Amino acid sequence: MTDTMTTETAPRETVARLRHLQTSPSKVRQVLALIRGQDMDSARDTLRLCERGVAREVGKVLDSAIANAEHNDHVPEDELFVARAFADDGPTLKRWRPRARGRGVRIRKRTTHLTIVVARFGEDELERRRQREAASPTPTRRRPARRRPVADEHDHDEHDHDEHDHDEDEDEAPAKRAAKKAPAKKATKKAAKAATAKKTTKKKAAPRKRTPKKGN
Numbered sequence: 001m002t003d004t005m006t007t008e009t010a011p012r013e014t015v016a017r018l019r020h021l022q023t024s025p026s027k028v029r030q031v032l033a034l035i036r037g038q039d040m041d042s043a044r045d046t047l048r049l050c051e052r053g054v055a056r057e058v059g060k061v062l063d064s065a066i067a068n069a070e071h072n073d074h075v076p077e078d079e080l081f082v083a084r085a086f087a088d089d090g091p092t093l094k095r096w097r098p099r100a101r102g103r104g105v106r107i108r109k110r111t112t113h114l115t116i117v118v119a120r121f122g123e124d125e126l127e128r129r130r131q132r133e134a135a136s137p138t139p140t141r142r143r144p145a146r147r148r149p150v151a152d153e154h155d156h157d158e159h160d161h162d163e164h165d166h167d168e169d170e171d172e173a174p175a176k177r178a179a180k181k182a183p184a185k186k187a188t189k190k191a192a193k194a195a196t197a198k199k200t201t202k203k204k205a206a207p208r209k210r211t212p213k214k215g216n
Contacts, residue, residue: 011119013083014073016065018114020090023054025112028087031058032116039081040066040118058114065118075120083119087112 021028031052035043040062047059062082069075090111096104121129 011083011122012073012075013117013119014065014069014075015115015117016061016068017116018057018061021054021057021112021114022109023057023112024110025087025089027052028054028058028112028114031055032085032087032114035062035082036085037082040077043082058116061114061116062118065116069118069120073120079120079126080118081121082116084117085115087114089113 031047031050031054034046034050035058038046043062044059047055047062066077066080069080070077090113092111093109095107095109097107099105
């Protein structure tokens, strides 16, 4: 009898890289440790709620890895997980800062080469996930789509029914405006006459100053 050896093929991996990220590798590794081994939905939620500033860049690289897997390997997003994620040291930019007594202090600006590797779940894990989704009473959650607020719709029938009333009001409007303007003009004329009369009385009432004559 001959023994037949069965070798399991490793899942195909898809890689996305970001080079020369101007952040220290130690800061990036703290964020990568949170998403390593998670599926895509959990990793995205973790990065969205993470307070680290570099989480935004890590999320972009993760989206790029997912897009590469879907386009190149034809693997759907639901079957992917973060297989590996690591940050390597990049070149260090050296700068100087002036200090007291003519001294200078070196500034080291670190850079990072970020790499995220996604892979497809095994058949056993996929079957287990399908059974779990089928047994769960609630369906898988989906992000609600944002919709713009819709303006209130007017009843066109009522608007057409009231068109005649608006036309009559428009005809009456110029006559009413002319009637309102006429007394207003009269009032302004009376006020102007009263103001001029007060000015003339004040001028008349003011006594004249006489300069005393000097005796010879």
